[in-house]
Amino acid sequence: MPLNIDPDIFTHGHEQFRRTVRHFFETQADPFVEQWDEDHAMPRSFWLKAGEAGILGIGVSEEFGGPGGDFLDRVVMTQEMGYSISGASIGPAFQRDQMCEQLMDFGTEEQKRQWLPKMVKGECLLAFTVTEPDSGSDLASIRTTAVRNGDDYVINGAKTYISGIADADLFMVACKTDPAAGSRGISIFLVERDRPGLGIGRILKKMGCHASNNGELVFDNLRVPATNLFGPLNGGFKVLVKSLNRDRLMWSIIAHAAATRAFDLTVEFVKNRRAFGQTIFDFQNSQFKLADMKADLDVGQAYIDHCLRTYLRKGEVDMGEATVAKLWLPEMEGRVLDQCVQLHGGAGYMHEYPVSRLFTAGRLHRIFAGTAEIMRLQIGRAL
Template sequence: MLLNQDQVMIRDAVRDFAQAELWPHAAKWDKEHHFPKEVHKGLAALGAYGICVPEELGGAGLDYVTLALVLEEIAAGDGGTSTVISVTNCPVNAILMRYGNAEQKKQWLEPLAQGQMLGAFCLTEPHVGSDASALRTTAVKEGDEYVINGVKQFITSGKNGDVAIVLAVTDKAAGKKGMSAFLVPTTAPGYVVARLEDKLGQHSSDTAQINFDNCRIPAENLIGAEGEGYKIALGGLEGGRIGIAAQSVGMARSAFEVAVAYAKERQSFGTAVFNHQAVGFRLADCATQIEAARQLIWHAAALRDAGQPCLKEAAMAKLFASEMAEKVCSVAIQTLGGYGYVSDFPVERIYRDVRVCQIYEGTSDVQKIIITRSL
């Protein structure tokens, strides 16, 4: 797939920003578990929070291929920052664009697309990961309000976000058709950040457990109709998987570039390590796999842009890219030897950051289930 001139220009602009404003500080943010609000303002100025949102709603009015390009470049600078951007773009913005009414788009989508707000997506629960039909969080209508009770787990931007899309059960007897989706401001009474997770990586983004303790929201914060939550969640995850795949490529590329530079400089047995076939061939495999993953992502994104089904293709892209990225980061560590294992070099951090890409937005096994069902 060939990129057009606008896509190349946007990619290069985001790459320049990421290499100047993210990459030099990523190690510090990682060690300090720092959320770089100041950098997010710069990304908002670039339009990174509303790539696919129409211009009349405050977004850039671009496509999913461009979103994939942007997320790859941001992830190449810092994995945690890219996750915050990814969640806001998709699933949050994508769900509001497709299912939100005019008032919800005006109140929530516009500031999200402009980077004035951060979005969170509350699906996972302590006992529920990919099986969205087994949710226990409930939403009961009382007059002109809904009262939400339950616990959500592993929520990106659960603390630093401004509004969350929350999936909850409104009809326990209806199974999948008893789920509904709601917009919940993180300042709502009863929205409680119970715990921040101590994670392996991506320390520049927060991951929280959220307790909903008689959390009251206006009835107009229901997205779509009651019973549409399962459909809404799946639609958001489809695009989100393209985003996670793009993140995977960005992080893999960064680790790969560090490994190549090191191998060309490091001398061993009278020549650069790069010139030893055992090393060079491993890096050649990495380069091939990175490009293959990128093409899978662009294909899935192009299908979504064309309005065609891409559930299988998005699953393939996420599966291949996330698995590839861990392998590439492992090769990068091996190439640097002892230096790859210590924090003086960035590859150990990238390895920690990329590992979650095989877990969130549906594990690798879930992607295989989706692909298998399409055969």
């Protein structure tokens, strides 16, 4: 059951791009991902090859060295990354590429010229840093501060769980610039990795997504020039909300694509594995479980297509729809993955079987880019 692509949404050009992206993941990521999991890192050569293949920086215009492309190209990339065998390991690190769009939307001319050409080549990797030891879902309660001092800002504080921390060259850091103003007092700064005062803390051991490392950052009287302010002063929350909205839809799409891959792998597995003189597939229990999964996946795809059609009509991701998608699709993925592991038997628990890696990666999808509870909260509040 390959991804069900609606020809009324995607053009021939998008499908050509899909073939390029799929080939790239199959040849440049899937064969190496078990080693990257062991290393807890992806080599820079992967990023440089992705840059050469023209799959980084979708949406970045030629003026800044980018390949151009539209929102649906980003969707294609996201679906293919989610469906790939390597996606379960590299997902959080790979999705950082989406920050190019934030730079296009909110960067100054100088920031775009400085960073985008390097980002689209894979020479500059970003990390998005909001979460702190004492605040995650409650974005407005971050405590990292940036205080104006002459032509600089001085940053103090700490961040945690940051994806791709080991190889990031540039950090987008959410800070309080007006601590009394709550969400209206947040600003974002670009912080280069080699700035004095930036401490890279522990790399954290995780349940899954091993190739995509996560860790801690400390800012100790770190100085950045005021020109490193990203987006409006005290307007950082709007920057975050715009990117979180897109993130919600993209992680819903990844959840669906990953569940589809697990389903495909499981159908293949149960048709080959035998017990009690027949294939596992021949047991009616297996077929009932697979039928439930197929229904879940088809319904999920229909909702994603609905969100994409809204985008095409409105020119932006609808916040309410993205919130429903981010609630339902990762929970659906959880149901599907749990049954896929079960139908694999012991093999489903072994790291060498992709379904095992998809299972641990899928657990993340209900937690980050907004937890399921925060989605429920926001859907409920809007009723």
